Amino acid sequence: MATQGQVITCKAAVSWEPNKPLVIEDVQVAPPQAGEVRIKILFTALCHTDAYTWSGKDPEGLFPCILGHEAAGIIESVGEGVTEVQPGDHVIPCYTAECRECKFCKSGKTNLCGKVREATGVGVMLNDRKSRFSINGKPIYHFMGTSTFSQYSVVHDVSVAKIDPKAPLEKVCLLGCGVATGLGAVWNTAKVEPGSTVAVFGLGTVGLAVAEGAKTAGASRIIGIDIDSKKFERAKDFGVTEFINPKDHDKPIQQVIVAQTDGGVDYSFECIGNVAVMRAALECCHKGWGTSVIVGVAAAGQEISTRPFQLVTGRVWKGTAFGGFKSRTQVPWLVEKYMKKEVKVDEYVTHEMNLVDINKAFDLLHEGSCLRCVLTMFP
Numbered sequence: 284m285a286t287q288g289q290v291i292t293c294k295a296a297v298s299w300e301p302n303k304p305l306v307i308e309d310v311q312v313a314p315p316q317a318g319e320v321r322i323k324i325l326f327t328a329l330c331h332t333d334a335y336t337w338s339g340k341d342p343e344g345l346f347p348c349i350l351g352h353e354a355a356g357i358i359e360s361v362g363e364g365v366t367e368v369q370p371g372d373h374v375i376p377c378y379t380a381e382c383r384e385c386k387f388c389k390s391g392k393t394n395l396c397g398k399v400r401e402a403t404g405v406g407v408m409l410n411d412r413k414s415r416f417s418i419n420g421k422p423i424y425h426f427m428g429t430s431t432f433s434q435y436s437v438v439h440d441v442s443v444a445k446i447d448p449k450a451p452l453e454k455v456c457l458l459g460c461g462v463a464t465g466l467g468a469v470w471n472t473a474k475v476e477p478g479s480t481v482a483v484f485g486l487g488t489v490g491l492a493v494a495e496g497a498k499t500a501g502a503s504r505i506i507g508i509d510i511d512s513k514k515f516e517r518a519k520d521f522g523v524t525e526f527i528n529p530k531d532h533d534k535p536i537q538q539v540i541v542a543q544t545d546g547g548v549d550y551s552f553e554c555i556g557n558v559a560v561m562r563a564a565l566e567c568c569h570k571g572w573g574t575s576v577i578v579g580v581a582a583a584g585q586e587i588s589t590r591p592f593q594l595v596t597g598r599v600w601k602g603t604a605f606g607g608f609k610s611r612t613q614v615p616w617l618v619e620k621y622m623k624k625e626v627k628v629d630e631y632v633t634h635e636m637n638l639v640d641i642n643k644a645f646d647l648l649h650e651g652s653c654l655r656c657v658l659t660m661f662p
């Protein structure tokens with residue numbers, strides 16, 4: 284039955300309130316308007332940023348909403364004026380848009396895009412500043428411009444990357460956030476050179492992807508730091524060459540690393556979202572040139588600090604969103620690299636479940652064994 288132009292009623296996991304179990308609801312998804320597309324979401328993973336917003340600590344968190352931003356699917360229909368994708372195309376929704384026309388896109392200096400970010404930050408579509416999701420007439424907010432915990436989602440056309448239809452969607456969905464972010468933090472944001480020493484704080488999906496990116500960039504030492512020693516064995520497969528558990532040391536971790544690396548590392552990456560660790564990550568960098576990249580997302584009200592002397596003496600503090608990748612242009616390229624076996628993706632999928640089990644999947648995020656849990660949306 285043709286669904287184009289019709290309201291679709293489908294299943295979605297709705298977050299009614301912070302910290303309360305998500306509820307599988309019948310949700311009405313309106314057709315896409317001008318400059319929008321409706322995607323049949325086939326697979327979505329959970330990222331820690333979903334858990335962060337669900338916890339109520341995200342200043343942009345709005346409820347009720349449909350979370351989810353690491354997914355893959357097929358275009359069901361397109362709105363007026365959409366030319367770059369059509370029904371049947373395989374796509375990855377992208378929370379970092381790329382309009383190619385705004386000041387940010389044209390700057391050549393950033394992957395951030397200004398076209399839809401303000402609207403996505405308040406959970407609506409740009410066109411009419413309304414949500415396309417509702418339950419019996421009650422609007423449900425969008426999240427990150429993606430809302431992939433729904434069997435159908437409407438996103439802006441500038442927020443969708445068309446990918447190789449041969450790519451396995453149940454795997455490449457991970458290129459919609461965590462894996463891409465870690466790789467890009469190394470390749471685009473830090474620009475790690477061969478022979479560099481690297482410290483990675485936090486060995487979850489993002490940290491392991493940083494390690495993998497550093498390995499392919501030719502780093503000579505990749506030091507993984509995590510408070511869970513069980514993380515260390517698996518991390519070797521992603522390129523980590525040595526491990527430090529801060530709990531095994533009395534001294535601050537930055538002093539331990541400086542002592543073990545002849546004055547500090549060339550590059551460090553904070554992949555946790557802990558502001559104290561962000562400071563340690565900066566301060567373990569080498570005087571004169573060491574660069575630290577903040578990847579982790581810290582809660583509202585948290586602030587970073589260090590002695591300005593750390594920067595005066597040549598250390599550089601940076602941050603990265605989606606690893607600096609230009610989403611529509613480079614996500615298809617990342618998918619091709621995966622298809623050519625030049626980057627790992629399958630190895631990050633540790634669990635698979637159906638949409639109805641989404642609350643169990645959220646519980647798994649807090650278990651050390653879980654990297655990514657991929658949900659099948661149409662079992």
Ligand SMILES: NC(=O)C1=CN([C@@H]2O[C@H](COP(=O)(O)OP(=O)(O)OC[C@H]3O[C@@H](n4cnc5c(N)ncnc54)[C@H](O)[C@@H]3O)[C@@H](O)[C@H]2O)C=CC1
Nearest residue numbers: 332485486487488489509510554555556578579580604605
């Ligand atoms: N900037 C961006 O574009 C993106 C940021 N993120 C953020 O990156 C962070 C990491 O995400 P995931 O890898 O999915 O998280 P995760 O929770 O799987 O990994 C975090 C790791 O840090 C370890 N850890 C926790 N506290 C620690 C401490 N004090 N010292 C050392 N290790 C510690 C944990 O044991 C865990 O292995 C999150 O804050 C997430 O929100 C995620 C995707 C994109």
Ligand SMILES: N[C@@H](CCC(=O)N[C@@H](CSC=O)C(=O)NCC(=O)O)C(=O)O
Nearest residue numbers: 330332341342343400460580581604605
């Ligand atoms: N609303 C949050 C923003 C958290 C954040 O920094 N998000 C990252 C992506 S995290 C993905 O898993 C990001 O891309 N930021 C850039 C942006 O434009 O949002 C908060 O306010 O804390």
Ligand SMILES: [Zn+2]
Nearest residue numbers: 330332460461
């Ligand atoms: Zn994410």
Ligand SMILES: [Zn+2]
Nearest residue numbers: 382385388396
């Ligand atoms: Zn733009």
